[in-house]
Amino acid sequence: MAAAERPETDFPMPIRIAVDAMGGDHAPAAIVAAALSAVSESDLNVRLTLFGPLQTLTEELRRQEPLGHPHIDLADAPQVIGMGESPVKAVRRKPRSSIHAGLTFHREGRADAFISAGNTGAVTAASLFMLGRLPDVERPSIPTYFPTVCGKCLVLDVGSNLDSRPEHLLQYGQMGTAFATYVMDVPNPRVALLNIGEEPAKGNDVVRTAYRLLSRATNIRFIGNIEGRDIMHHKADVVVCDGFVGNVVLKLTESVMTALPVLIRQAAATRQLSAATKEHIAGILRDVARRFDPETYGSCAPLLGVNGTVFVAHGRSSESAFKTALRLTARSASAKLTNVIGRLVQHAA
Amino acid sequence: MAAAERPETDFPMPIRIAVDAMGGDHAPAAIVAAALSAVSESDLNVRLTLFGPLQTLTEELRRQEPLGHPHIDLADAPQVIGMGESPVKAVRRKPRSSIHAGLTFHREGRADAFISAGNTGAVTAASLFMLGRLPDVERPSIPTYFPTVCGKCLVLDVGSNLDSRPEHLLQYGQMGTAFATYVMDVPNPRVALLNIGEEPAKGNDVVRTAYRLLSRATNIRFIGNIEGRDIMHHKADVVVCDGFVGNVVLKLTESVMTALPVLIRQAAATRQLSAATKEHIAGILRDVARRFDPETYGSCAPLLGVNGTVFVAHGRSSESAFKTALRLTARSASAKLTNVIGRLVQHAA
Numbered sequence: 001m002a003a004a005e006r007p008e009t010d011f012p013m014p015i016r017i018a019v020d021a022m023g024g025d026h027a028p029a030a031i032v033a034a035a036l037s038a039v040s041e042s043d044l045n046v047r048l049t050l051f052g053p054l055q056t057l058t059e060e061l062r063r064q065e066p067l068g069h070p071h072i073d074l075a076d077a078p079q080v081i082g083m084g085e086s087p088v089k090a091v092r093r094k095p096r097s098s099i100h101a102g103l104t105f106h107r108e109g110r111a112d113a114f115i116s117a118g119n120t121g122a123v124t125a126a127s128l129f130m131l132g133r134l135p136d137v138e139r140p141s142i143p144t145y146f147p148t149v150c151g152k153c154l155v156l157d158v159g160s161n162l163d164s165r166p167e168h169l170l171q172y173g174q175m176g177t178a179f180a181t182y183v184m185d186v187p188n189p190r191v192a193l194l195n196i197g198e199e200p201a202k203g204n205d206v207v208r209t210a211y212r213l214l215s216r217a218t219n220i221r222f223i224g225n226i227e228g229r230d231i232m233h234h235k236a237d238v239v240v241c242d243g244f245v246g247n248v249v250l251k252l253t254e255s256v257m258t259a260l261p262v263l264i265r266q267a268a269a270t271r272q273l274s275a276a277t278k279e280h281i282a283g284i285l286r287d288v289a290r291r292f293d294p295e296t297y298g299s300c301a302p303l304l305g306v307n308g309t310v311f312v313a314h315g316r317s318s319e320s321a322f323k324t325a326l327r328l329t330a331r332s333a334s335a336k337l338t339n340v341i342g343r344l345v346q347h348a349a
Numbered sequence: 350m351a352a353a354e355r356p357e358t359d360f361p362m363p364i365r366i367a368v369d370a371m372g373g374d375h376a377p378a379a380i381v382a383a384a385l386s387a388v389s390e391s392d393l394n395v396r397l398t399l400f401g402p403l404q405t406l407t408e409e410l411r412r413q414e415p416l417g418h419p420h421i422d423l424a425d426a427p428q429v430i431g432m433g434e435s436p437v438k439a440v441r442r443k444p445r446s447s448i449h450a451g452l453t454f455h456r457e458g459r460a461d462a463f464i465s466a467g468n469t470g471a472v473t474a475a476s477l478f479m480l481g482r483l484p485d486v487e488r489p490s491i492p493t494y495f496p497t498v499c500g501k502c503l504v505l506d507v508g509s510n511l512d513s514r515p516e517h518l519l520q521y522g523q524m525g526t527a528f529a530t531y532v533m534d535v536p537n538p539r540v541a542l543l544n545i546g547e548e549p550a551k552g553n554d555v556v557r558t559a560y561r562l563l564s565r566a567t568n569i570r571f572i573g574n575i576e577g578r579d580i581m582h583h584k585a586d587v588v589v590c591d592g593f594v595g596n597v598v599l600k601l602t603e604s605v606m607t608a609l610p611v612l613i614r615q616a617a618a619t620r621q622l623s624a625a626t627k628e629h630i631a632g633i634l635r636d637v638a639r640r641f642d643p644e645t646y647g648s649c650a651p652l653l654g655v656n657g658t659v660f661v662a663h664g665r666s667s668e669s670a671f672k673t674a675l676r677l678t679a680r681s682a683s684a685k686l687t688n689v690i691g692r693l694v695q696h697a698a
Contacts, residue, residue, distance in 0.1 A: 162553040196511070196596040205512065228596070228597040228598065228603075228604065232608040233608060244553050245594055247545040248590075248598060250577065251576045252577030252581070252602070255580070255582060256581065256602075263498060263637045263640065267636035268633055270636070271632065271633070281629075281633070283616075283620065284613060284620070287616035
């Protein structure tokens, strides 16, 4: 079995995370900085192994912290997979990449989790190849946070899986429930199916069948169909949909925050406003925009359903965003999220 | 052939519209008021026949305009189909409804168009049953306007057709082109396919095949794939998608305008604002909200692809909204939109 578990001990052992130090727009500087910051947090008991070309990492670590840190190790991975590379080709052609090396480390049980801010497609492909799926999980999925009027909800799938079948939608509900409960601290999360109406008979064949499967599942709290308008009003904690629909929804929502300032400026231009009022409005818009910024509402997500704990952080991750990602990764590993998912999905099969 | 055309004459003849006077939340009062207002407009040369229970209509017309109007006729249709009724059942069980009677009038060539603010499903089902589809059109579709930073674009389908096939998506592009060009006054409208990425190979099987069909069509201006984030930035004039996706997108966008004031209030609450500034902000929000209000950006749409000119107005239509709907209906009939669509779709077949 991949990603072997360590025996339980009476002493809290640090969570060991394999880190792709070369992934993302600000790598390796931001990744190394986040790592140094994370190991210094008193409430975050982690031990990190950074993967990348050894000389590059050694120099970067020395530049930032000449003495290094006892909880940060460096491991050589001479190849780097670029953000724009074809995932499948990159995974085949670069077996010594930081993604491969980190995942191998995790698979061998030398780390409890793997995290990367690099090419999401490549991380997904390599994880499937190297860790495999959990028994019974048909389609691993990366959920995303979605900003709402009172926080955030979890939406999955948002693009990993197009043409999802009803059983996949059921499993998204189960995997989302596990993550929301054990990592997002939402007790007994409400799971809803994204549809074009509330009645069970609404929608296409796939969602109608998914409705039946979700209704029958005894290990999740399915509250029925919700419509597009309900997501932002937080009618559910976990929203389940096909990856095509979820991706369109996600990008549309992001665009609201780029279109909104334009609309507000257009409306404001017809009024006589004082400089102070304009400044207030700009400030309020910035505050609202911040809630829609991935840095705020969550810039990393787990690859749910693979046989291991794998996190994907946003390619634009700053030091602080990546540190938050490290914290969630540690939390997921500590909660043994993979086992929870394995049990939830098995139970339904 | 249904909806027979009249011969051309040198004198501009009024456009004759059959009107369901019992459809919508404010019927018959708002419908009768809109009719009286429309026939009084000097630039709107229409003759209207209102369908509904004769006594009800007679009383309502007499109440609003004791002398009546020479361009408004009343026609008896004793049955009324409610907003909540099952469309197919209602159409079967109420053959003497205002929807049936009005459509029959249109089919017989005694009106150039039919309009209803009633049960959309029933209007669609009755239109398909009584007028039929245009030759070669596989799936009639009701487009919707979508507010953008610089006006509005047309999105179709938004819920009439779930599980659209690639050929349907092609035809949505052609029908949308006809409506945008001849009724919305958008010359040479840009047609785009809603997808999860810009590259032709992106998306599920249906959209990939649709991309090829749309690329090959010589009678539309296909600009390729667009993503959810591009709609509101008006990257296309006509956006083509499956009805399931379109419906989710539509409702999500509507929700933005209900969630936004909440988000703004939350952000404003953390600041010390003067009463005047608060009033300005509330006013700006009202202005922005108005752009997202169906009454502003378009509260009616044609049922494209049936063998006739059929308009569906929003159930909440006020007098002014329904008058706008009458204007667009007259315009579509005058532009012989049905023939244009017939030619565009035939040409591609």
